Amino acid sequence: MAGTTAKLDPTVMSDWQIAQHAEDNMKTFLQLGHELGIKSSELIPYGHYMGKIDAHAVLERVKGTPTGKYIDVTAITP
DSSP states (O other), X not given: OOOTTOOOOTTTSOHHHHHHHHHHTOOOHHHHHHHTTXXXXXXXXXXSXXXXXXXXXXXXHTTXXXXXXXXXXOOXXX
């Protein structure tokens, strides 16, 4: 596969190639949390790539700020 900027095209690439690219470029849970503006004390990691967010702590911290949209992904069908 050409570089990390290669378009993930399922008409050209096999499923395993897309999965490998995603795995090679996966951000850690802590890195993603920091990019989203979530404090370390509000992150509960389960390994490097999975974890939970202390929603009560985040909501308490952002109380009084303008609201946004919330999207909850609970499952993905293969």
